[in-house]
Amino acid sequence: MKAININGERQMGLVHMDEPVPAADEVIVRLEYVGFCGSDLNTYLGRNPLVKLPVIPGHEIGAVVEKVGEAVPDIIRPGMTVTVNPYTACGKCPSCRNGRANACQFNETLGVQRNGAMREKMALPWTKIIPAEGLDARTCALVEPMSVGFHAAARGAVCDIDTVMVIGCGMVGLGAVVRSVLRGATVIAADIDDEKLALARQMGAAHTINTMTEDVHAKLQEITAGTGPDVIIEAVGNPFTYRMAVDEVAFTGRVVCIGYANTEVSFQTKYFVQKELDIRGSRNAMPEDFRAVIRYMQRGECPVDRLVSMTVSPDEAKDAMDRWADAPGKVFRILLRF
Numbered sequence: 057m058k059a060i061n062i063n064g065e066r067q068m069g070l071v072h073m074d075e076p077v078p079a080a081d082e083v084i085v086r087l088e089y090v091g092f093c094g095s096d097l098n099t100y101l102g103r104n105p106l107v108k109l110p111v112i113p114g115h116e117i118g119a120v121v122e123k124v125g126e127a128v129p130d131i132i133r134p135g136m137t138v139t140v141n142p143y144t145a146c147g148k149c150p151s152c153r154n155g156r157a158n159a160c161q162f163n164e165t166l167g168v169q170r171n172g173a174m175r176e177k178m179a180l181p182w183t184k185i186i187p188a189e190g191l192d193a194r195t196c197a198l199v200e201p202m203s204v205g206f207h208a209a210a211r212g213a214v215c216d217i218d219t220v221m222v223i224g225c226g227m228v229g230l231g232a233v234v235r236s237v238l239r240g241a242t243v244i245a246a247d248i249d250d251e252k253l254a255l256a257r258q259m260g261a262a263h264t265i266n267t268m269t270e271d272v273h274a275k276l277q278e279i280t281a282g283t284g285p286d287v288i289i290e291a292v293g294n295p296f297t298y299r300m301a302v303d304e305v306a307f308t309g310r311v312v313c314i315g316y317a318n319t320e321v322s323f324q325t326k327y328f329v330q331k332e333l334d335i336r337g338s339r340n341a342m343p344e345d346f347r348a349v350i351r352y353m354q355r356g357e358c359p360v361d362r363l364v365s366m367t368v369s370p371d372e373a374k375d376a377m378d379r380w381a382d383a384p385g386k387v388f389r390i391l392l393r394f
Contacts (some may be wrong), residue, residue: 059175060392063110065102067376075320076179080127082289084181085138088193089367090173091116092377093201094226096168100377103318109169111193112393114174115142115166118193121185128182139196139350140173141184142166143340156206158340165340171359174373176394186343188204188350194367195353197362197391198227202349203341204314205231205291209239211338212312216240219280223267223301224291225252227363227388228314234291234352238321241287244279246272247387255362267300276304283307290314295321302327302335310334354375367391 061071078084087229096113098104121316132138144164147158152160166172168209188196205228214341216219219239222232225247236243237260244263245256253264265275276284284306293315301311302323311333327333365387368376373392380387 057176057392058113058370060114060295060370061110061112062096062099063155066100066378067218068100068377070370073175076177078123078179080124080125082119082125082179083128083132083202084123084177084179085117085140085185086122087117087119087173087394088342089118089174089197089391089393090114091197091201092373092380092392093132095165095168097380097384101381102383104168105259108170111167112171112174113167114172115140115168116197116389117142117166118196119172119173120193122177124182128341129314131385132182132185132187133335136187137191137193137196139186139188139199139346141186141343141346142172142200144170146196147221156342157172158342159337163340168291170338173372176280182313184348186346188353190354191350194364194391195358197348198360198363198389199346199353199356200341201227201389202231202234202352204228205233205289205339206235206287206348207341207346208291208314208338209235210313211237212289212344214239214241214287219244220287221285221301221304222256222261222288222289222291223245223247224315225249225256226291229289229291230256230363231257231349232314233292233313234259234358235348236287236289238352242277244285251386252388255359258359258362267297272300273304280306284309286310287312293317295319297386299323302333305331305333306344308338314338330365334359363388364391367393369393 149161245261
């Protein structure tokens with residue numbers, strides 16, 4: 057069977073593998089759509105410090121169950137359309153012992169620390185299979201990145217009395233926008249791209265700010281009657297936006313950090329104390345975040361067509377990654393279709 061392989065900077069190609077055979081507690085899934093995410097792009101460009109090369113990328117999955125092992129319960133059946141929880145958990149580290157396996161100290165994500173899903177078929181533990189009744193495989197491939205944004209809203213303890221600013225309206229940021237809206241918050245979406253801001257409005261944001269062309273502080277003061285947002289979710293990973301979050305959040309506010317900054321970030325740390333801030337990291341997603349995204353998708357309100365920038369075949373994958381690298385701000389998701 058065919059698989060996509062990355063073995064160095066801008067080195068991507070097709071390889072051939074044996075078809076998988078399921079263990080007793082495993083499921084064989086036929087991959088129909090797999091999304092390229094930002095970590096895959098960084099792997100392709102040689103900028104991902106977590107990756108172990110060579111690697112088969114991909115952890116945003118839309119698949120169909122093809123075969124089940126003898127010990128798999130009948131809640132997982134051949135023919136089901138599913139997505140996949142792509143993370144591992146050791147069960148022993150502090151995160152796992154505290155019930156937060158999404159932040160396992162020794163996590164290995166598909167497509168990063170271990171071979172991922174950009175292949176025709178793969179064997180997975182049945183516990184990682186997430187049924188998605190009523191969704192097609194294409195939509196399922198969008199569940200994982202949105203679930204990361206859903207988890208960030210949970211980490212921010214967003215509720216209906218909050219004003220929430222989400223900085224960065226890529227797939228993860230849009231997930232944070234949607235979940236904050238579903239929790240009843242008033243949402244301000246911020247980005248440098250007007251097309252992404254328009255999409256954020258379509259998905260429920262009450263206000264938008266273009267951080268390149270507008271005075272962010274003045275606009276926030278106007279929207280919040282001078283207090284600043286109760287919660288700011290940073291979904292970019294840039295020193296400028298990290299500082300913006302700390303500077304602009306309200307006194308006793310919560311700052312949730314999803315993005316990885318590639319360089320050190322300097323802060324006016326007096327704000328940490330003066331505002332008595334809660335600054336929280338947010339990593340991956342929990343099973344309930346996946347379920348919440350699926351329920352949102354089942355409502356039929358998600359503009360899936362606008363979120364998929366292009367769909368490519370395995371033979372077209374390298375060219376698509378080169379195009380994304382040349383214009384990273386214009387891509388939501390590239391889906392690989394087998």
